[in-house]
Amino acid sequence: MNDFILDDIGALLKDAVDASEDVIKRNIELPKVKEHGDFAFPAFFLAKIMRMPPPKIAQEILSKIEDLLPFGSIESAEVAGPYLNLKISPQILSKKLLAEIFDQGQKFSSSDEGRGRNLTIDLSSPNIAKPFHVGHLRSTVVGSCLYRLFEKLGYNCIGINHLGDWGTQFGKLIVAYKKFGTEKLFEKEPIFALLDLYIRFHKEAKDDSSLEDQARGEFKKLERGDPEATEIWKTFYQYSLEEYKRIYGILNATIDEYTGESFYNDKMEDALKLLEQKRLTQISQDALIVDLEEYGLGAALLKKSDEATLYLTRDLAAILYRKETFDFAKMLYVVGSAQALHFKQLFKIVELLGFNWHESCHHVEFGWIKFGKEMMSTREGNIVFLNDVINRAKELAKEIILEKNPDIEDVDKAALYIGVGAVIYADLAVRRNHDINFSWEDALNFDGNTGPYLQYTHARLASLERKFGKEIISDIDFSLLKEPEEKQLMLTLYRFPQKLKLAAEEYEPAVICGYLYELSQNLNSFYQKHRVITDDTTLTNARMLLMRCVRIVMSEGLKILGLEPMERM
RNA sequence: GCCCCCGUAGCUCAUCUGGACAGAGCAUCUGCCUUCUAAGCAGAGGGUAGCAGGUUCGAGUCCUGCCGGGGGUACCA
DSSP states (O other): OOOHHHHHHHHHHTTTSSSOHHHHHHHOBOOSSGGGOSEEEEOGGGHHHHTSOHHHHHHHHHHHHGGGOSBTTEEEEEEETTEEEEEEOHHHHHHHHHHHHHHHGGGTTOOOTTTTOEEEEEOOOOBTTSOOBHHHHHHHHHHHHHHHHHHHTTOEEEEEOOOBOOSHHHHHHHHHHHHHOOTTTTSSOHHHHHHHHHHHHHHHHHHOTHHHHHHHHHHHHHHHTOHHHHHHHHHHHHHHHHHHHHHHHHHTOOOOBOOOGGGGTTTHHHHHHHHHHTTOEEEETTEEEEEOGGGTOOEEEEEOTTSOBOHHHHHHHHHHHHHHHHOOSEEEEEOOGGGHHHHHHHHHHHHHTTOGGGGGEEEEOOOOEEETTEEOOTTTOOOOBHHHHHHHHHHHHHHHHHHHOTTOSOHHHHHHHHHHHHHHHHHHSSOTTSOEEEOHHHHTOOSSSSHHHHHHHHHHHHHHHHHHOSOOOSOOOGGGOOSHHHHHHHHHHHTHHHHHHHHHHHTOHHHHHHHHHHHHHHHHHHHHHOOSSOSOHHHHHHHHHHHHHHHHHHHHHHHHHTOOOOSOO
16 A cells, blocks of 8 residues: 555645655654644754744744645644644545455555565574473564565565474483383373483483483484484484474464474585685684684684584575575574574675675574573573463463353364463564563463453454444445544554564564554544444444454454454454 | 673553654553443553763764673584
């Protein structure tokens, strides 16, 4: 949708203001209080050019445009100090906006800016053989949200799970498996059986230092392709993947490729050769490095003194492979901010290799998830498993549903959607660069600024349509939508495409959360104060159209976040 | 030591990239369900935006310094 309001403002002011239409549009603001109108044009920046105090400028502009009003979607204008405040005509707004949303339906605010372009997203990436905990959640849900967001903007997205499926930890697991494993080990919750093996290994290794050596030995065997070790590793891999896929199903995670670290075992040598050809590498302290000191990025280690490769080596192989395989227009790494330097090094090396596409690679970083005052870590034991969070959220949701809506068809399904909605939303609603303090209280809260609140708003709208039971039409009397709450709803709807664009530019799901929350507040305020379905059929038709449009936007927004737009709850 | 991020109501967070009196939710308190879902709505209290300077007509937002928290800084990922 084009910004018809902004266009109207630009056209209206362009002859009255000493600035280009573009500059005018860029300076337009949204007033914080409704007494200041719907859009505002501040005159400060013209003070120097026109050599007049801002209030006088505002006054002058008003006198020049006064005769033109109403102008397009602009109903009236008035001066408040240094501001020119503009009011939008609800009738024209509704006519243009609602018709467009209604006609386009789910396609509303889609765009084709990404048409024919591939966008790869590195997301989730848990370490195999460890249960999924809330620390893994952010990469998964942020990555998935961006996936769906960019898909809406026309990109062809590819979600890649860079599984931590290689390394000495597997040597440890193999040793533990051989020593303590039983036939029944994987009968139920295999992933926790693996965790137990891992913990058991470390316990035993305290008393028996030879275990560490054995682990290194087993991993070497694995690297050489030893059939027995490979077989055991594959078992671990399969069980882990099964569990992850179950969780991804619940979280609406968007993963297309499961190319973990092991996938790049045979691709690192070519990458290193390429670096050597470009004479970028050198030996320092017996290790193979790329010296990035002059860029303030230190030394990038590619091979340890014992010839072993590092995760940078694998990421380098991966980025080259992905460029070749997917020819991405953009590559997003949704990985915690602890790895900021790592990605700066990686992208710099790509640049030094002479590839200009280094600019299309972005590290979408995010803060830690803390539990209590501590970082969450497997070793410390202060860990919250995602499974437990989801189960508790689901149980609580079920209790509440049975209390409020006992006749609902599939309680368990609804409870899962709501519980998961709360968990996902809590993670997405905080801006990425902030750390999150995980608290059970917040994760299990369904009131206020939460996922369930948004879902509830959608459920109310769905319920309204069921009750209405007739076809919603766009041929309505637009002049009837004149209540302030209705206008507010429409002004908010109008901003949806802009918000999606902003969220995409900043790789920031929290922008969408904030928007949908505001839309929900607008809707609920309206809903409380006005009746939609009444004896007045023309008014009912008009309001039902508005309600449908809100539902379309709510539904689309929720889906992008990965929440189920509930029909009943 | 050096580099990066964070510091806003008791708590959790917003503040549309520098604009009008800093806004929400949770918690506390007061109202509102014989009418479309009360997981809601309306309202009250709660603030020196870590501190100190600077730039600007204007700073929570930009710059400098300090304080506090976190992360990174060559053989973990």
